Amino acid sequence: MKCLMFEEIGKLSPSTIADPTSPVWIRVEATGICGTDLKSVYVGHRYFQPPTVLGHEFYGQIEKAPEGYPLKKGTWVVAAPYYECGKCATCKAGKGDLCADKKYVEAGSFAEFVGVPLDYLDGLFVLPEKKDSKDYDVYALTEPLACVINGTSRLETIKGYSKVLIVGGGPMGALFGLYYNSKGIDCAIVEPNAERAARLRSWGISTVSQEDVKKGEYDNIVIAVNISALVSQYLPLVRQGGTLLVFSGLPKGEMLQIDAGAVHYSEVSIKGCSGFALEHFKEAFETIKANERSFRQLITNKFSFEHGQEAFDMLKAGKAFKILLGSTL
Ligand SMILES: [Zn+2]
Ligand SMILES: [Zn+2]
Secondary structure: OEEEEEEEOOEEEEEEOOOOOOOEEEEEEEEEOOHHHHHHHHOOOOOOOOOEOOOOEEEEEEEEOOOOOOOOOOOEEEEOOEEOOOOOHHHHOOOHHHOOOOEEOOOOOOEOEEEEOOOOHHHEEEOOOOOOHHHHHHHHHHHHHHHHHHHHOOOOOOOOOOEEEEEOOOHHHHHHHHHHHHHOOEEEEEOOOHHHHHHHHHOOOEEOOHHHOOOOOEEEEEEOOOOOHHHHHHHHHEEEEEEEEEOOOOOOOOOOOOOHHHHHOOOOEEEEOOOOOHHHHHHHHHHHHHOHHHHHOOEEEEEEHHHHHHHHHHHHOOOOOEEEEEOOO
């Protein structure tokens, strides 16, 4: 089958690999490029060493399934790239995102097909009826939104009281903005790049400049940029009793400098999160279903695997927002 191969650091090329070996195949219609994919290609990632096929934000149609399988060939689905076992002590405690015994799809989605195990049905979500397959594109955002919803589940937000500040207006920051807008929670994003900030505002997301963020104005602050100094900088600004969420990945072993008074006297909590649990994926799916038009705006470009390198280079240069790839585009 066709794929976009991550050949070596900085280099991707259209290629072919062996077909999936799992009993159920999904034909990938489109698949999003995520910050993790970008980091893997240009910086390197310990879990995703080249040569390999990346990608995990995808939707498509059931291509192949054994007789008696509940989903027929041609059914449109979005798949969670993994989900928790649901049986271990961690899962029973409601912390599925931390389960050490997750199930996974067979391989990366920058490919024509992705295989899934027979017992993977809880991770597949049937898309609503559409006339045009392009109208399904927005569902490629389900996985990144699931990660964002995992983040929002750490924050207490009270309508009429809460104000959420998102530091960083990349695709994840924008998803936070659209999510809170859909819930009627006051929210603003700090994004120093003027062009990006204007784009966020055109989607109905409020922006604020860093200098205008007043101490105590926001009870929840989300760090959606992978710069640890921002944690130290924003912690003292959180309203008393509020929370600072370390959302973007920071290097293991890196030490954070924090204002002790903010944590003790102002009762500010620091929380972190990574990935998602199945309940977050479900909520992301429902949220997108109810707000398709709003979320679709984030997808700025679509490319075939032949133009995969160009797509990655564009993202690296900050010239696109969310890009989808597909073998048939
Ligand atoms: Zn992702
Ligand atoms: Zn588990």
